[in-house]
Amino acid sequence: MKRAAFARNRIAFALFWAAVLVFPALAPNPYIVNLGVFWLINLILLASLNLLMGYGGQISLSHAAFFGLGAYISGVLSAKFGVSPWLGALAAIVASAAIAALIALPTLRLKGHYLAMATLGFNAVVSVLFVEMRGLTGGPNGLTNVPSLELFGFSLAGDVRFFYFAWIVTGVVIVLILNLLDSRMGRALRALSTSEVAAESMGVPVFRYKVQLFVLTAAMAAVAGCLYVHHINFASPETFDFMASVMMLVVVALGGTGTFWGPFLAALVYVGLPEVLHAFEGFEVLLFGASLVVVLLFFPSGLAGLLRLRPRRSRPETPPRAAAVVRLSERRP
């Protein structure tokens, strides 16, 4: 992307984000506002995963684990130890980032499917801990009685109030992502996602950037976890299991991997589609699976392609990025 493209995205985002602000006023009932909150939380998750996967080229299947670590650490600290939710959230984000750094050091030396497998294994271990550390987490029944957020005596509980709070947090995360993509690191990431060897030989410290990116996106997922747990006041282990990580990956691809607007559409589909499919009672899961297949068959590079009204200038046709990402070293048996 060129500078002009970044400037365009910034302006478009600012306008769009201002428009989102009127959503609670237009929503017919609190349930719809609540869906809006979930859209915002999922937007953080999917935009950060897109940053890691779409721009950085690293396939991670542990995003749900960091989402869960954020939710559980903040939730347990505030529900079981009476720590202020703000401090708890801060601790959760810092701890998740630290765990991500520990995991990243050995894991990011792996490539392709093996990176996916290692992160999947980490997600599996974290899931087991959520279920088995019953004394702290409430086990399979979930963590209950998580307090809501409160700011100087002003409660942020309730769908509309929390919507505005999540709007601010999500907006900050997206601006951070925009700035990062426009920075030296952003350019380095695009270089290394195309070819790590080429980037390395041009003097890009590939491994260091990959670790930084992994830690940063894990912290973003933890932010989403904190929002989630203090909004619904509850956390259940299966929300954060490896299937959740797999689903996030699919949905990011559905929106359009490596595109700025992809995650916005992806979050909309992820939150909205099940609501629409409710009408087909009993068949909703079947239709959900079938619609995933159909969308990927017809829009293999994601829904964001639909938004691109004019053809990209001065750029040769690039192969679908998603396909390039996982291309393993060519093996010849």
Next chain:
Amino acid sequence: MDYASVILQLALSGLATGGIYALVALGFNIVFRSTDAINFAQGEWVMAGGMIAAFLYQAAGLPLWTVVPIGALAVVALGAASERLAVHPLTSPGPMLITLITIGVAIATKAAVMLTLGKAPAGLPAFAGSAPVHIGNAAIPPQALWVLLTMALVMVASHFFFERTLLGKAMRAAAADREAAALVGINVGSMVTRAFMIAAGVGALAGIVVTPITMTSFNAGTFLGFKGFSAAMLGGLGNPYGALVGGVLLGLLESLSAGLISSAYKDAVAFVVLLFILFVRPDGLLGRAGVSRV
């Protein structure tokens, strides 16, 4: 029981679980070899095999020995249909895209089984009675021996198929180099369909032989697929003997850590070991270090 017998007992039950994982892993490997993609529907085919066989036995009243081939063939048809409808129409079939599509296929398959065969768990009687077979001081249910026998037969058959038959060789050729295979007259597209069919059949057999031991239900597939995928990774993706080694090793690891450390944390222990192996040998136990072209 003395310590040695406990270990023997744990090893035997781990071996039986490992046999199932190895079969599921073999299915992953067959599809991986021909498409470079991870087939997330593999676990659902294992579940579908068990569910269809149990339905045919219980509701349709067919004799036990007929439900094994009928169940397996039904899932082979399912595999063929999945490939033809969801993968075949792709104009530029990249590995990542196929992987993502199989996730959709897996979700739809699971839902379809739930809608047609119900949510209740289903079982089958053991193939040859349930009196345990004693080996030393340890005992093993006879069905576990059927699992191991099936695993051995399928492994030998797949070795023979891929090494000795024309179709097997054609499939390997198509997997190695699509263009070159097409140039010598191999229909590459239909080879991918065949790979999905064989993988579905192998998975279904695994699901049917394990159902008498563990029962099955519409939501059992995700877990089995996850374990099979891990086993395939552990052994080295795409390597058929890796599936055997990885599956048996994962089964043993789980069983021993459940028996000797903690049953609640057995999955965690097994995965920590798995991660460790991956860090030491990033291409799996039997994988060769890949040479990447720049």
